[in-house]
Amino acid sequence: MFDNRMNEYTSFQNLKISTCFSGIKKSPNNEHDLLLIEFEKASSVAGVFTKSLTSSASVNQCRDCLNSEEQSTVRAIVVNSGNANAFTGEKGEETVLEIRKFLSYKLNCNINQVYTASTGVIGEQLDSSKIINHIKNLSPYDPPNWSEAAKAIKTTDTFPKIAKRTCKIDNAKIEIVGIAKGSGMIAPNMATMLGFLFTNANLPSNVLQKILEIENEKTFNSITVDSDTSTSDTVLLSATRTANHVPINKYSDKRLKDFKKNISSLMLELAQLIVIDGEGASKFITIKLEGASSTKSAKKIAFSVANSPLVKTAIAGEDANWGRIIMAIGKSGEKANRDKIKIYIGNELVTSNGMVSKNYSEQKATEHLKQKEIILTIDVGVGKSKATVYTCDLTHKYIEINADYRS
Amino acid sequence: MFDNRMNEYTSFQNLKISTCFSGIKKSPNNEHDLLLIEFEKASSVAGVFTKSLTSSASVNQCRDCLNSEEQSTVRAIVVNSGNANAFTGEKGEETVLEIRKFLSYKLNCNINQVYTASTGVIGEQLDSSKIINHIKNLSPYDPPNWSEAAKAIKTTDTFPKIAKRTCKIDNAKIEIVGIAKGSGMIAPNMATMLGFLFTNANLPSNVLQKILEIENEKTFNSITVDSDTSTSDTVLLSATRTANHVPINKYSDKRLKDFKKNISSLMLELAQLIVIDGEGASKFITIKLEGASSTKSAKKIAFSVANSPLVKTAIAGEDANWGRIIMAIGKSGEKANRDKIKIYIGNELVTSNGMVSKNYSEQKATEHLKQKEIILTIDVGVGKSKATVYTCDLTHKYIEINADYRS
Numbered sequence: 001m002f003d004n005r006m007n008e009y010t011s012f013q014n015l016k017i018s019t020c021f022s023g024i025k026k027s028p029n030n031e032h033d034l035l036l037i038e039f040e041k042a043s044s045v046a047g048v049f050t051k052s053l054t055s056s057a058s059v060n061q062c063r064d065c066l067n068s069e070e071q072s073t074v075r076a077i078v079v080n081s082g083n084a085n086a087f088t089g090e091k092g093e094e095t096v097l098e099i100r101k102f103l104s105y106k107l108n109c110n111i112n113q114v115y116t117a118s119t120g121v122i123g124e125q126l127d128s129s130k131i132i133n134h135i136k137n138l139s140p141y142d143p144p145n146w147s148e149a150a151k152a153i154k155t156t157d158t159f160p161k162i163a164k165r166t167c168k169i170d171n172a173k174i175e176i177v178g179i180a181k182g183s184g185m186i187a188p189n190m191a192t193m194l195g196f197l198f199t200n201a202n203l204p205s206n207v208l209q210k211i212l213e214i215e216n217e218k219t220f221n222s223i224t225v226d227s228d229t230s231t232s233d234t235v236l237l238s239a240t241r242t243a244n245h246v247p248i249n250k251y252s253d254k255r256l257k258d259f260k261k262n263i264s265s266l267m268l269e270l271a272q273l274i275v276i277d278g279e280g281a282s283k284f285i286t287i288k289l290e291g292a293s294s295t296k297s298a299k300k301i302a303f304s305v306a307n308s309p310l311v312k313t314a315i316a317g318e319d320a321n322w323g324r325i326i327m328a329i330g331k332s333g334e335k336a337n338r339d340k341i342k343i344y345i346g347n348e349l350v351t352s353n354g355m356v357s358k359n360y361s362e363q364k365a366t367e368h369l370k371q372k373e374i375i376l377t378i379d380v381g382v383g384k385s386k387a388t389v390y391t392c393d394l395t396h397k398y399i400e401i402n403a404d405y406r407s
Numbered sequence: 408m409f410d411n412r413m414n415e416y417t418s419f420q421n422l423k424i425s426t427c428f429s430g431i432k433k434s435p436n437n438e439h440d441l442l443l444i445e446f447e448k449a450s451s452v453a454g455v456f457t458k459s460l461t462s463s464a465s466v467n468q469c470r471d472c473l474n475s476e477e478q479s480t481v482r483a484i485v486v487n488s489g490n491a492n493a494f495t496g497e498k499g500e501e502t503v504l505e506i507r508k509f510l511s512y513k514l515n516c517n518i519n520q521v522y523t524a525s526t527g528v529i530g531e532q533l534d535s536s537k538i539i540n541h542i543k544n545l546s547p548y549d550p551p552n553w554s555e556a557a558k559a560i561k562t563t564d565t566f567p568k569i570a571k572r573t574c575k576i577d578n579a580k581i582e583i584v585g586i587a588k589g590s591g592m593i594a595p596n597m598a599t600m601l602g603f604l605f606t607n608a609n610l611p612s613n614v615l616q617k618i619l620e621i622e623n624e625k626t627f628n629s630i631t632v633d634s635d636t637s638t639s640d641t642v643l644l645s646a647t648r649t650a651n652h653v654p655i656n657k658y659s660d661k662r663l664k665d666f667k668k669n670i671s672s673l674m675l676e677l678a679q680l681i682v683i684d685g686e687g688a689s690k691f692i693t694i695k696l697e698g699a700s701s702t703k704s705a706k707k708i709a710f711s712v713a714n715s716p717l718v719k720t721a722i723a724g725e726d727a728n729w730g731r732i733i734m735a736i737g738k739s740g741e742k743a744n745r746d747k748i749k750i751y752i753g754n755e756l757v758t759s760n761g762m763v764s765k766n767y768s769e770q771k772a773t774e775h776l777k778q779k780e781i782i783l784t785i786d787v788g789v790g791k792s793k794a795t796v797y798t799c800d801l802t803h804k805y806i807e808i809n810a811d812y813r814s
Contacts, residue, residue: 054737089762122730323529330461355496
């Protein structure tokens with residue numbers, strides 16, 4: 001389904017990538033755990049973050065950076081894996097501040113132009129000197145190597161996640177590249193969904209922000225592995241503005257159509273890669289929810305199905321136990337017309353008129369469940385709103401990863 | 408912790424219990440699957456039901472019965488296991504109606520005095536003639552045998568669930584007895600939480616209803632095995648009114664103090680038995696949530712922790728991975744003061760001042776997690792409201808029961 005082998009390089013100008021092994025992540029092979037992205041010139045930036053109320057120090061300070069000016073800009077993004085610097089109190093906040101101070105001094109920029117993200121163990125203090133000392137000695141890849149960037153932010157991910165698109169704004173060639181990490185909420189220690197997106201488009205921060213927020217709802221906010229939410233989820237979108245077109249200052253500008261379409265599909269690809277790498281996942285599940293009273297309601301019902309342990313285990317067992325889907329629709333608390341609900345497993349119509357469909361073939365439904373990619377289409381029969389969410393099944397492997405481990 | 412061996416009998420008057428094997432449940436040993444409770448005289452009755460919007464035919468009609476008169480009464484309760492008669496369309500509703508018509512004819516009572524409940528497979532039509540024909544030939548236990556009643560409503564429960572209390576209203580001896588079933592939301596086919604409570608107290612239906620609703624919130628509505636909600640959850644409370652005291656017509660009457668206390672503890676015992684019998688459960692977990700901004704908020708946070716697969720697997724693995732608890736508090740979306748959160752694993756203080764506690768001993772926390780009964784106490788530091796919820800861990804056995812099965 002997904003081809004993650006791709007050119008590691010882009011023709012990005014004004015952007016440097018460096019990585020190294022700093023020792024923050026316990027890695028027997030000295031896998032890189034520190035990523036630095038430097039922008040030669042102030043670039044526009046947008047961000048979306050975890051809704052967790054126990055968010056990490058990095059998340060808090062990124063939010064502050066974005067709110068510091070009407071048009072925020074970025075000069076550097078530092079990411080470490082191995083330690084989430086979450087729930088580390090005031091000291092944790094100071095650690096982030098020290099790193100940002102050092103980089104603003106090094107790059108001769110405002111401290112609010114330095115963004116950070118951390119992923120890994122919760123509750124352990126992060127040693128800022130480890131990061132600062134290693135940053136001093138970094139030398140950038142030439143040309144910028146996105147594959148190495150994607151590798152450096154992994155925790156228990158089994159593969160690096162990169163996606164790339166090219167499109168046009170006016171006649172200018174626009175490149176978009178994104179890296180992400182995440183594979184559940186995550187073993188052996190809780191981890192995180194991180195995404196970093198870059199483009200050369202000439203767009204100001206407020207336009208980027210609106211694009212990111214809208215597309216995020218349909219992509220990173222439409223996936224679930226185990227319903228758990230990290231303290232550190234972060235997606236940043238930066239634009240070097242080096243593309244050769246006049247700046248576009250309105251979200252609604254029609255010249256952005258192609259760009260929006262491409263960033264949307266890039267974000268969806270990264271989001272789906274995270275689900276595919278979900279802990280213990282053996283199947284990729286798409287839930288298409290239709291006929292709801294509102295988009296919000298559609299999404300809530302879809303997530304109720306996607307997060308139901310009974311639905312997820314039934315799919316793991318390739319068991320067409322559709323009663324569990326009915327149950328999950330019902331427990332969402334959202335409007336649904338029992339007698340108009342239609343459920344399809346693959347192309348097989350399971351229910352209609354409030355009961356099992358006359359021509360339902362359990363054999364055909366089971367055949368679909370034997371595939372790697374499962375599609376459940378559900379119409380709840382009350383309106384015209386839709387939502388699609390993506391998830392994986394719940395297997396022994398998930399328990400193994402998350403319970404059979406001793407810290 | 409719980410002693411479920413108890414006298415099978417009560418000195419209830421005016422109440423008959425019959426059970427039999429009707430063949431609705433696929434049982435190689437002909438385990439009884441049909442329960443009939445007959446009240447010689449019209450008894451007062453109260454009920455609470457699933458909030459699922461895809462609720463079963465029995466649930467719908469029980470609700471109608473309760474709403475049919477200001478002071479509803481009951482003459483019979485019929486329960487079958489093996490088939491939930493849920494998502495069976497209009498035909499399913501007719502099936503319930505036929506059973507109720509037959510019994511109202513047999514007992515010469517109003518059809519609204521006949522209550523039903525079904526638990527078992529979803530989506531299959533229930534054969535009303537099987538129930539009706541067997542009811543014709545039933546002969547009641549003499550004296551009424553609660554143990555047999557509890558057995559007849561089991562699906563995949565590994566043991567029958569009964570609790571009993573005696574207390575006083577004025578000088579009259581009051582007996583309360585309850586039976587329940589449920590063990591997750593449930594394998595191999597989805598099942599249900601059912602509870603039937605009986606007393607000889609002389610209380611009208613409106614007082615029973617208020618007591619039931621209030622106590623239900625602290626008991627059956629404070630447990631979770633896997634966050635899934637059945638289409639058929641039903642708790643009925645009936646009172647024969649044969650006890651020798653003047654009727655009490657107000658919920659707030661102080662003479663009800665002892666009764667309320669006892670019915671509360673009886674309902675809690677039954678609720679906890681359901682959690683103990685939770686699918687694959689190896690540990691019983693109590694989550695005491697304190698310092699919340701409201702009771703509703705306290706309950707929501709407590710359930711966020713109780714339903715988190717990462718918290719449940721950590722406890723299964725006896726791993727003091729408290730970062731997952733922080734995550735679960737944060738993802739609830741409810742008010743919490745990160746820097747004032749206190750988490751105790753057993754008696755061991757894990758966090759304070761927004762970070763790991765100075766004297767925290769992981770060894771002591773782990774020792775507690777090796778017990779069968781786990782207590783997590785969490786203060787979120789924003790108010791004075793509390794809630795306690797009960798759950799179990801998430802183990803390989805849960806996956807085995809729910810995924811390794813083929814229908």
